[in-house]
Amino acid sequence: MKVLNLQCVRQQHSFEGWFASEDDFQDQLARGVLECPLCGAQEIQKLPSAPRLNLGAAREREATPPDAMPAHPPASMTDMFAPADPAYQATVLRALRELVARTEDVGERFAQEARRIHYGETAHRNIRGRASAREAMELLEEGIEVMPLPAAAGDTLQ
Template identity: 55%
Template sequence: MKVLNLQCSHQHSFEGWFASEDDFQNQLSRGLVECPMCADKSVQKLPSAPRLNLGGHQGPDTPGKASRSSSTAAGAAGAQEGATRNLPAVAGLPASASQAEQVAFLKALRHVVANTEDVGSRFAEEARRMHYGEQEARSIRGQTSVREAVELMEEGIDVMPLPLSAAIKETLQ
């Protein structure tokens, strides 16, 4: 398994797991590799340091299994830290937002997606029907123009714009 550090043309950094270098190149050439933040398919491989698996190596201070288990725990903690260290800037947040704020924002967006019905371009129409009691209220999301959103707000209908890329609507693998 090859883990590659990748970056899209919008400077979003992310990780990709591939069976081999050839597998990565094959998927890249077929347009199957895309940024999980913005769905950009213009992706390049970044330089990365190799990971050496020295599972049988024992440190001079701690012999036996204790060395291996503490090494594994440190490796897992490092992997968790690495997963959040290279988070890309997220649309809708200031560039100065901390990693914890970015993670919380993405988690909230995924919660919205998971708990709302996508009505697409019928958003304004559906929102009005619910507001005026023509149909049962439910949580919806969709697309509308800025002008239409302003008109909805003037009618007293609560709307909130959310920056949702296609990648956020799906689970990351």
């Protein structure tokens, strides 16, 4: 997994993107499927980034029971899945699997179903699915709480 620091050219919003490889990033960029999660702009640029070396993680791991969460959560999504801390990775994956097991996948209908639940048109239930950045922002503006998940959460964790 390659995590890149990205920015929309229009408003210079910075965000992270997760890709299988550099080629995957370049392919998505060329096809125009990348968009800023804040404003929906599709003109995206890659920012310079430095590799993260966590040389003290081995000592921390020895003192931490395998099922314990770290005292300090990661500073970024990049840190959350840093290979230097497999115990934390395992904990996050267990939590994501539990979330997937307790939610209904409504796929591309996520925004519509979230509104129907919020406005009482259908019974309350926990759902997950896919929404564009613009749809997510509109839901938040309506007071409907949404939370982004890693793209693979609904596909590979079940």
